[in-house]
Amino acid sequence: MSRRSIPSTLSLAILGLVSREPMSGYDLRKIFTTTPMGHFSASPGAIYPALRRMEAAGLIEGNTERGDTLRPRRTYAVTDEGIGLLKDMLSWPVTHNDVVWRLEELMLRFAFMDGLLGRKVSLRFLRELTARIMEYIPYLRRHLEVQREHGRVNGAYALEQGIAKYEATAAWAERVIEELEGRRPRGLS
Amino acid sequence: MSRRSIPSTLSLAILGLVSREPMSGYDLRKIFTTTPMGHFSASPGAIYPALRRMEAAGLIEGNTERGDTLRPRRTYAVTDEGIGLLKDMLSWPVTHNDVVWRLEELMLRFAFMDGLLGRKVSLRFLRELTARIMEYIPYLRRHLEVQREHGRVNGAYALEQGIAKYEATAAWAERVIEELEGRRPRGLS
DNA sequence: TGAGACATGTAATCGGTTACATGATTCC
DNA sequence: GGAATCATGTAACCGATTACATGTCTCA
Numbered sequence: 001m002s003r004r005s006i007p008s009t010l011s012l013a014i015l016g017l018v019s020r021e022p023m024s025g026y027d028l029r030k031i032f033t034t035t036p037m038g039h040f041s042a043s044p045g046a047i048y049p050a051l052r053r054m055e056a057a058g059l060i061e062g063n064t065e066r067g068d069t070l071r072p073r074r075t076y077a078v079t080d081e082g083i084g085l086l087k088d089m090l091s092w093p094v095t096h097n098d099v100v101w102r103l104e105e106l107m108l109r110f111a112f113m114d115g116l117l118g119r120k121v122s123l124r125f126l127r128e129l130t131a132r133i134m135e136y137i138p139y140l141r142r143h144l145e146v147q148r149e150h151g152r153v154n155g156a157y158a159l160e161q162g163i164a165k166y167e168a169t170a171a172w173a174e175r176v177i178e179e180l181e182g183r184r185p186r187g188l189s
Numbered sequence: 190m191s192r193r194s195i196p197s198t199l200s201l202a203i204l205g206l207v208s209r210e211p212m213s214g215y216d217l218r219k220i221f222t223t224t225p226m227g228h229f230s231a232s233p234g235a236i237y238p239a240l241r242r243m244e245a246a247g248l249i250e251g252n253t254e255r256g257d258t259l260r261p262r263r264t265y266a267v268t269d270e271g272i273g274l275l276k277d278m279l280s281w282p283v284t285h286n287d288v289v290w291r292l293e294e295l296m297l298r299f300a301f302m303d304g305l306l307g308r309k310v311s312l313r314f315l316r317e318l319t320a321r322i323m324e325y326i327p328y329l330r331r332h333l334e335v336q337r338e339h340g341r342v343n344g345a346y347a348l349e350q351g352i353a354k355y356e357a358t359a360a361w362a363e364r365v366i367e368e369l370e371g372r373r374p375r376g377l378s
Numbered sequence: 379t380g381a382g383a384c385a386t387g388t389a390a391t392c393g394g395t396t397a398c399a400t401g402a403t404t405c406c
Numbered sequence: 407g408g409a410a411t412c413a414t415g416t417a418a419c420c421g422a423t424t425a426c427a428t429g430t431c432t433c434a
Contacts, residue, residue: 008420010421025386030384036328045387069429070429100228114341143224152303157361161362169350214414218413260403261414
């Protein structure tokens with residue numbers, strides 16, 4: 001795990017998508033508006049500046065088509081450096097803070113993992129994820145007691161929703177581990 | 190549902206907390222660092238400016254203690270206008286976009302609902318939430334098929350996690366509805 | 379030739395992050 | 407009197423949102 005990083009989750013999504021196949025900003029916007037791929041802003045004011053930043057950082061490379069016109073099309077492809085950073089970020093360990101604050105980003109990392117890194121890395125990721133969630137849940141349960149003691153009925157219920165979310169994610173991770181290990185038939189959601 | 194609103198989720202959390210009892214910025218920071226109350230930045234650079242904005246907007250009112258010193262303590266209490274806005278925001282219907290992009294904010298709204306509005310409003314909220322989730326899941330399932338057709342193994346799994354999260358939330362909501370209606374004993378998470 | 383999809387951009391504004399700075403009170 | 411905790415703030419920077427602006431291609 002190195003310290004190299006990327007500013008935002010949006011950038012990670014862009015880097016991951018562009019690493020699968022070269023794309024224009026418009027293609028990215030289409031993906032963000034028409035698929036559940038993360039829920040990223042498809043606003044041009046977010047995507048085009050992000051592409052320029054990443055190009056300036058050497059992570060992607062733009063190729064201009066129709067360059068003579070006033071409305072050229074630019075297709076971006078990932079560079080070796082971009083692939084390096086992406087692989088590096090996808091290899092990061094799953095931390096407590098990831099689980100608390102960035103669960104969606106973790107899922108994004110997982111979604112891009114199989115193309116660039118092996119099944120083993122996916123498995124390690126899932127085991128770490130499960131471990132971090134299992135460490136976190138008791139803390140949430142203690143606060144659930146506190147909410148109840150204070151008579152915060154809805155506060156307690158809302159916490160229960162959080163716990164249910166983490167439990168469902170841990171159960172999902174365990175199921176996927178079994179499937180990836182071949183100990184269980186695959187693909188029945 | 191009026192159009193009046195507040196800029197950020199952080200502001201909603203602050204308004205809700207301050208509406209329960211007057212608090213200083215420091216008190217808020219402590220809550221954000223030591224409890225799972227949302228996961229808000231406890232950074233002074235976020236909280237103190239937010240308090241000033243909300244005071245300027247007339248939603249809260251600061252009371253300075255120790256005003257003669259260079260390090261006064263300011264305790265903020267909600268104003269009538271603040272209560273009005275909060276009640277209004279808590280009464281908003283649950284929309285598709287809320288479910289897709291702001292599930293955590295929905296839970297925050299729910300957590301503050303019982304103090305200011307009746308059990309009936311909580312029940313309506315939960316029914317709307319369940320309905321919006323049930324409408325959303327088939328869309329996610331269709332995209333799950335697309336991921337599988339494209340051979341995106343991890344992509345499909347990541348989507349399954351999303352679906353599992355929504356299913357767990359819908360199940361939670363249905364359970365809470367029954368408990369609030371008295372059709373089921375309460376409080377066993 | 380017009381509609382609709384394709385395609386990229388900018389400017390103003392705003393809130394959050396990070397890092398830094400500093401003072402007050404309590405209690406041993 | 408020193409440590410820990412209480413307590414508030416600011417400045418630089420940055421990325422996202424919103425709204426606006428505009429050009430290009432395809433096909434009926």
